[in-house]
Amino acid sequence: MVKDFIQVVCPGCGLLCDDIKVKVESGKIVSTLHTCARGEWALRNANSGARLTAPLVRKNGKLVKVTFEEALTRAVDVLLKAERPLLWGWSSASVEAQRMGIRLAQCLGGVIDSTSSICHGSSILAGREAGFRTATLGEVKNRADLIVYWGSDPSHSHPRHLSRYTIIPRGMYTQMGYEQKQLMIIDVRKSRTGKVANQLLEIEPNKDYELILAMRMILKGKNVKQKEVAGIPVKTLNQIIQTWKTQQFGVIFVGLGLSMSRGKYRNIEALYKLVQELNEYARFVAIPMAGHYNMVGFNHVSTWLTGQPFGIDLSRGDTYSNPGETTGAEIIAREEFDAMLAIASDPISMMPLSIARKIAEKPLVAINCLENPTTRNADVVFPAAMTGIEAEGTAYRLDSVPIRLKKFIEPCGECKPDEEILSLILEKIGAKH
Numbered sequence: 001m002v003k004d005f006i007q008v009v010c011p012g013c014g015l016l017c018d019d020i021k022v023k024v025e026s027g028k029i030v031s032t033l034h035t036c037a038r039g040e041w042a043l044r045n046a047n048s049g050a051r052l053t054a055p056l057v058r059k060n061g062k063l064v065k066v067t068f069e070e071a072l073t074r075a076v077d078v079l080l081k082a083e084r085p086l087l088w089g090w091s092s093a094s095v096e097a098q099r100m101g102i103r104l105a106q107c108l109g110g111v112i113d114s115t116s117s118i119c120h121g122s123s124i125l126a127g128r129e130a131g132f133r134t135a136t137l138g139e140v141k142n143r144a145d146l147i148v149y150w151g152s153d154p155s156h157s158h159p160r161h162l163s164r165y166t167i168i169p170r171g172m173y174t175q176m177g178y179e180q181k182q183l184m185i186i187d188v189r190k191s192r193t194g195k196v197a198n199q200l201l202e203i204e205p206n207k208d209y210e211l212i213l214a215m216r217m218i219l220k221g222k223n224v225k226q227k228e229v230a231g232i233p234v235k236t237l238n239q240i241i242q243t244w245k246t247q248q249f250g251v252i253f254v255g256l257g258l259s260m261s262r263g264k265y266r267n268i269e270a271l272y273k274l275v276q277e278l279n280e281y282a283r284f285v286a287i288p289m290a291g292h293y294n295m296v297g298f299n300h301v302s303t304w305l306t307g308q309p310f311g312i313d314l315s316r317g318d319t320y321s322n323p324g325e326t327t328g329a330e331i332i333a334r335e336e337f338d339a340m341l342a343i344a345s346d347p348i349s350m351m352p353l354s355i356a357r358k359i360a361e362k363p364l365v366a367i368n369c370l371e372n373p374t375t376r377n378a379d380v381v382f383p384a385a386m387t388g389i390e391a392e393g394t395a396y397r398l399d400s401v402p403i404r405l406k407k408f409i410e411p412c413g414e415c416k417p418d419e420e421i422l423s424l425i426l427e428k429i430g431a432k433h
């Protein structure tokens with residue numbers, strides 16, 4: 001039976017599982033192996049009734065089907081008329097499309113930002129300030145005997161994280177599998193992963209920073225005067241630090257519960273410092289739990305090409321970046337943009353209502369595989385082929401390992417790869433200049 005299956009990579013989350021098998025009949029995915037429910041959903045979306053199959057342009061208030069050429073003309077019109085277009089999304093597009101997007105932003109003199117500015121961008125900022133000890137997931141699987149998820153519930157966000165890389169598999173130096181490993185969850189509630197952990201620290205919301213500082217003090221042999229920090233007895237913290245000092249290899253997976261709680265990137269900065277200090281006793285690393293399958297890719301591509309990982313303002317003729325000022329949500333909130341290109345994302349659903357309204361009021365070009373509130377409010381919509389299913393491309397796994405995604409079925413309708421759509425827009429802009 002397995003003979004008819006093709007091995008592919010799942011674009012369902014930042015884990016990019018490369019052991020997925022799919023069976024295709026008459027150009028449709030009919031069966032999958034090894035996927036989690038989330039991955040199954042991501043792959044089956046190729047057959048979804050919500051697929052966009054033809055370019056659309058708004059005429060008399062309604063989106064109507066047009067030729068690719070007409071959609072390109074209208075999109076280029078919208079983008080060229082804008083003084084400061086915002087190009088946003090990118091975390092579910094290939095590296096090749098992201099590279100093309102940065103060229104387009106440079107050409108238009110716009111601002112380009114990815115979803116990482118409302119996600120794990122803070123981990124990158126913290127890494128720049130504090131340094132960043134990390135490892136690949138392969139190293140984690142083979143060596144880690146302590147796994148900590150801090151503000152993260154992988155059972156929901158990355159469902160195969162535990163079974164592929166952390167607590168369950170037997171590694172080269174962890175031959176006894178889960179019997180040899182300790183799983184600790186630090187969260188504000190008893191999450192699903194917390195139910196199977198060896199130790200669950202249920203901490204008070206927004207007290208992560210205080211907790212990390214107390215741990216650092218204990219590690220340095222200083223006296224913490226309070227009885228409790230963040231709702232955790234100091235005695236327990238002492239025991240945890242003494243145990244961590246004796247581990248072979250510890251890994252702390254950083255979730256949005258830490259990077260987006262009070263303190264934001266300062267929480268991560270403090271955590272990275274704790275990880276560095278722990279390295280005086282044992283090998284310790286930290287890895288952010290990037291959600292979208294190529295969020296990390298955008299940060300790499302953007303850093304190669306502009307020196308900045310996200311939130312890049314190219315409207316001044318050179319590169320300027322100041323997170324909080326040049327990042328998408330803030331630019332939209334202050335209405336410092338006059339048109340938007342939303343690619344591989346749904347900002348109208350993702351952003352707060354007050355910001356979503358401002359997006360819908362401006363000229364909007366959307367590139368997406370599926371219909372969503374952003375495409376429904378757009379002036380021009382391009383139907384995109386699904387990367388990893390109908391188009392090949394490169395993506396960076398959450399530990400920064402680049403992985404090649406395959407094309408194994410033909411794109412439906414008039415869908416084209418993101419990279420090709422962006423290149424056609426660029427060509428047309430070149431023709432107009």
Ligand code: SF4
Binds near residue numbers: 035160
């Ligand atoms: S864990 Fe993520 S990459 Fe792996 S199968 Fe599930 S959704 Fe896909």
